[in-house]
Amino acid sequence: MSESVRGFVNRGDRSGASVPLRGVLLPYLFWNALKKQWRIMRSYGFNFVLQVASLVLFFGLIYFGARVLVGPNSARFGRTIEGLLIGYWLWIGVIMSWSVFAWSVIQYAQQGLLEQLFMTPWGLRGILTLEAAASFVLDLLLNLLLLVVFMLMSGHWLRLEPVTTFLLYVATLLPGYGIGYALAGLAMRFKNIQSLFNLMQFFVIGLQAMPVDRYPWLNVFPFAQSTRMLIQHVRMGTLWWEFSWQVWAIVLAQAAGYLVFGLWVYGWLERAARERGLLAHY
């Protein structure tokens, strides 16, 4: 018996009982996923710079458009800019949150990697979740940098308490991850869904602007409530423990609901893709 097989047998792998998966290996796995995401981001450096530049340019267009429409010296403009900064910043975060799933599936399918990533003890869903967690770290750093750039461009500095901001940022993104799982499933089953992404980017703007104060039932849709909470934090200095338990319940229910829904859709579509032998197709 060769050394590699002997070593394998001695690890007791065949019983499936003694390999230290999951809990012990998670930090190591996360670190490797983070390194991989960073390396690939660097490899596509030019494209990355262009994407960042387009986000900054787009902010410039909306900001200067708002100045023209509202007038730069009115109190209303100050409130508008706060809403614009927070809304746009969260919008970027939401788009990043679901893109990491759906674009990953599309790119992996094109590279022939979907099947390889499926063939792990964690499964494809586990690997995508891990990579989303790694991307969250990198995207958060980028998004914070972008917020600073936007504030510099507008000359308007937001007062943000870190813990409140972080909690509301995550609460906004969690439904986005849920939608991302569903989009990943769609990408696996139907492959070319880039047009759907483009449509949904605009859809998010509408969702953020939903009048949930006036029509509470609109809270079945995500993003609006948490966006309002963060804007309230910026305007009135409300800290995370000062929000009512009801609004936190809504935000957490949205997060849980969309995550569960997204995971369910993903599971159903992954089974459909395997039934049709589509994991290898692109």
Place this chain on the structure above:
Amino acid sequence: MLALEVQALHKTYPTKPPVEAVKGVSFVVPEGQIVALLGPNGAGKTTTLKCILNLVRPSGGQVRVYGRDHNDLPHLYRHVAAVLEGNRNIFWRLTPRQNLEIFAAYAGVPPRQARQAIDRWMAFFGLEDLPRETRNLSRGQQQKVALAAALVKETPLLALDEPTLGLDVEAKRELVNLIRRLARDEGKTILLTSHQMDVVEALADRVIIIQDGRIIVEDSPEGLRRLFDIQAYRITVQLGSAELPPAFVSRWHARVEPRVNGEMVLRVTLAQPQALYRLLDDLEALGALLRAVEPDLPDLEEAYLRLVQTAPAAASEPGTSVS
């Protein structure tokens, strides 16, 4: 121990109309063997392989890998790694070492073991001096990276789908030697699909020929050749500068090969073994000097072609000959 047991595997794709790609395939792979699935395009060999790997959901049948059902996915993927569709199984924007690091991590190989495995397989495939991104390597090198990325998972069973497809002659030969070493020296059990006869002949301990979703024969390469061990002969004669009369060639349906060093080789297939004596008498009457008479066994490619062209439509049980 059996590394793999496949029983009555079925797969029907839910297309319109439905396509029955695998129709009751059964075979086993003992530990330490190299077993090749051979068949024409569309025969069902890749579908069979992917059903075993649970990448495609089977419609029926049972698959057991090292004693456990293949639906136990963590167990399955701790026991089998695969290289599918040539070199498209790797992260092209990462270097070879970075690829092995990420695949080892995703496979749940603990860090220290992963480092040792990475160093070992990088050395085995000669990848140490390749710091470039994998997309900048040659196709042969990319295929080695894909293989190393599978091996770093330290599974006992390896599944290879057309591992030498698209490689030039030298790269193919090198890869075949490496695969042979994996089985012989590293104790890996290998299940591979190919329609390159020279690869199958060089590697396989057993060949399973699949056609139209069914196994039509299962045997060693030598056994497959001997299925067609009929009265075929290769006769070497010296005839001076004369040519064989057309009447002789026509009567014996002889295939005459070009002369080499004044000697002529005839290849004949006879209905009965006794006819050989009459043929030799005819050659003597023509003044030919007999140099050698040898059995003319078909090579694996010829045996394979005869099998797939003559296989009956009904399924055969593994191990029985096709008449």
